[in-house]
Amino acid sequence: MSEFDHNGSGHDASRRKALGCLAAWTGAAVLWNVTGGVPRALGMTSDGTLQSAPANSLTFVQISDTHLGFNKQANPDVVGSLRRAIADINALPQRPAFVVHTGDISHLSRAEQFGQAREIFKEIHVDRMHTVPGEHDAIDDGVNGYLKFFDTDGHGRAWYSYNQGGVHFIGLNNVQNFKMGTMAALGDEQLEWLKTDLANVSHSTPIVVFAHIPMWTIWAPWGWGTSDSDIALALLRPFGSVTVLNGHIHQVMQKVEGHVALHTAASLAYPLPTPGQAGFGEPSPMTVAPGELGKLLGTRQVSVVRGQQRLALIDTPLDH
């Protein structure tokens, strides 16, 4: 039994507080404090400064959905947006342990787009970059084109795990098993690997999972979910603190299931409509009014405080 099982009564209160704060979110950065996998909002920045991470913590940054190669009306300058994010990351008071990109690095899986991304990522002042593929990175030849540039962790596979700062990190590929008329899947081979991987991890170890498509069903008609994520979440459920970081839907959303907190991140390319949004029959890039785009794109800083098993999430829009 994990220590978090004793805190059951506090979870609902924290969750209500978190949801209440979420409702009040207006685009400024929000500091999320995650205890036992349950997010709790600590406060917002209103003066435009970047929130610093809690002291004595492992901090990393999540970026997502850069779509390098996209140049249409919704954002003619995705490289410029990425560079603004990099400037923010390089200006953080505490240098992050690593940056993770949760997929759709490229727009069309083209070698020149992956190559451009790899070159620009070198401008980030960080020791290590982790990535997981998005479906835009797996268009023509599965993830093979992606792996030629970003096989840093999986040694020929697009899924992997590693331990850092007392946390077990897992990168998953849920963009390879596309079948007509269904949501994407992790697939049996990867689920078997996940089961074996988790067998060696103690249940008190905080777990952070990276995957491109949300690991819960947000809006099935648009494919915003992973068809076999229930099997993966069942494997993760015994652990005391599980945080799942996704991309794909180009907006910040979260869901909490017991000790498992799932978060999607903002894009660095263009906004998408909210799930099932009236007037949008399909999840196509949204062109917003001039001056609005930078409020809808952004980065996320994540901190794990040692000994307290807390994760703090700070979502910061490019305009701040």
Add this chain to the structure above:
Amino acid sequence: MKKTMTLPNIRRYGMSCMTACLWLLSATFSVQASTPTQGVDISKMAFRPGDMTVKPGTKVTWTNRDQIPHTVTSKDKGGVLTSQGLDTGDSYSYTFTQPGDYVYFCTVHPFMIGVVHVRK
């Protein structure tokens, strides 16, 4: 009084009709001198038309009108439709020679589904 058509008459009428049809067919081919074509627009996350019927020998061309990439991919592995990722304005063509029902989808958006019925 209605005239009843005798057997030789039917045969003669039928023969002349078939001759005319053959003549028309050959005229069509000699004038066009190329395969018939049909277009499918990919727009607002859908194949338009998503359901079409063509004759064998028809060349169908899909053109992506969306801001995001799509593919034209046969439902079953090893199927005949195997486009690369199509950027805005890109096209993909396939000439159907065998009758049948060709179901396809977009691998980037698996809920986008289309079918081409090839009928003689």
